Amino acid sequence: MDSVLLDVRGLNISFSGTGRDVRVVRDLSLQLKKGECLGLVGESGCGKTVTGLAVAGALKYPECKVEGSIRFLSDRYNKAPHNIKRKRIAMVYQEGMAALNPVLTVKKQMTELIRFHCRLSSGDALVRARQLLQRVGFNDVDDILRRFPGELSGGMAQRVCLAMALCCEPEILIADEPTTALDTINSAIVMKALAVLKKEMDLAVILISHDLAAVAQSCDRLLVMYMGKVVEEGSTWELLSTPLHPYSRRLIETFFALEEGRHDIEPIRGQVPGYHELPMGCAFYPRCEEASENCSIYEPELLKISENRKVACHLYSGRNKGAL
Numbered sequence: 525m526d527s528v529l530l531d532v533r534g535l536n537i538s539f540s541g542t543g544r545d546v547r548v549v550r551d552l553s554l555q556l557k558k559g560e561c562l563g564l565v566g567e568s569g570c571g572k573t574v575t576g577l578a579v580a581g582a583l584k585y586p587e588c589k590v591e592g593s594i595r596f597l598s599d600r601y602n603k604a605p606h607n608i609k610r611k612r613i614a615m616v617y618q619e620g621m622a623a624l625n626p627v628l629t630v631k632k633q634m635t636e637l638i639r640f641h642c643r644l645s646s647g648d649a650l651v652r653a654r655q656l657l658q659r660v661g662f663n664d665v666d667d668i669l670r671r672f673p674g675e676l677s678g679g680m681a682q683r684v685c686l687a688m689a690l691c692c693e694p695e696i697l698i699a700d701e702p703t704t705a706l707d708t709i710n711s712a713i714v715m716k717a718l719a720v721l722k723k724e725m726d727l728a729v730i731l732i733s734h735d736l737a738a739v740a741q742s743c744d745r746l747l748v749m750y751m752g753k754v755v756e757e758g759s760t761w762e763l764l765s766t767p768l769h770p771y772s773r774r775l776i777e778t779f780f781a782l783e784e785g786r787h788d789i790e791p792i793r794g795q796v797p798g799y800h801e802l803p804m805g806c807a808f809y810p811r812c813e814e815a816s817e818n819c820s821i822y823e824p825e826l827l828k829i830s831e832n833r834k835v836a837c838h839l840y841s842g843r844n845k846g847a848l
């Protein structure tokens with residue numbers, strides 16, 4: 525559990541689609557240890573998916589610039605070459621069904637993938653496909669192999685995608701909203717499959733999610749992101765029970781109030797700004813009820829405030845002075 529597998533430092537991601545660069549991930553650093561589950565949470569558009577794609581080496585748009593250092597480390601590889609990194613880090617996306625080819629059976633898709641990546645014969649690839657499907661909790665694997673994606677439920681399709689992501693025995697799995705399109709029962713089945721895999725394969729997982737209840741059950745540690753930056757980091761239990769950053773506090777309060785069916789909670793005031801109109805100082809200050817004058821001038825750094833806790837807020841930097 526102690527060896528660091530992934531070390532990301534000073535990650536900046538920008539898109540230049542409209543002619544000028546728009547930075548959507550700003551100076552992000554994270555470490556992931558063997559067997560650990562790290563949650564990335566925050567509102568839509570705060571940069572969770574692009575961070576996951578950059579780590580998986582899957583951000584390939586010509587208009588996208590990735591800067592900073594992403595190092596994949598393990599007992600066997602130090603600064604792994606790109607092809608090894610791609611095999612050791614796998615990603616599953618929001619909608620399993622959309623990731624599968626609708627006109628090919630599960631058997632065809634899985635065996636082709638396994639033959640391509642693992643260089644196995646057709647017979648051995650089929651054996652491996654069966655093992656992988658069992659690993660994600662299917663009992664009648666031959667029935668699943670015969671089906672076309674349209675004959676699977678959303679939860680089944682997501683588990684097939686999970687099985688496919690495991691074909692190269694990755695050490696890190698990035699799961700991007702794996703339950704977004706699923707009902708409660710299927711979400712629970714997919715999350716259980718993830719938990720079993722994490723334990724059996726000692727997988728390190730980055731779980732990107734809006735679902736703080738799922739995150740609370742699965743993750744050891746959390747990063748809260750706002751407008752492309754990490755605003756708070758800590759162990760899951762500590763962060764969810766005593767959030768420090770005013771943004772984390774409002775995000776958590778709102779989520780759990782809605783979970784309890786309470787609609788009396790005030791939404792966070794104001795709007796999420798566009799990346800091209802980020803305010804000076806703290807990006808959250810126009811919406812923050814605890815902002816001071818300095819928050820509109822100085823951008824807070826992510827400061828370590830205890831062994832497992834970091835926060836980027838002037839309430840904790842000693843600069844929270846001057847009324848707004």
Ligand SMILES: Nc1ncnc2c1ncn2[C@@H]1O[C@H](COP(=O)(O)OP(=O)(O)OP(=O)(O)O)[C@@H](O)[C@H]1O
Nearest residue numbers: 539541548567568569570571572573574575585799
């Ligand atoms: N290919 C692209 N070209 C231009 N901008 C992009 C591209 N992909 C993502 N972005 C922008 O990057 C920002 C971060 O997007 P991202 O998908 O990472 O957010 P997110 O936190 O994962 O949101 P969600 O929870 O809704 O998936 C958004 O403003 C998005 O519009």
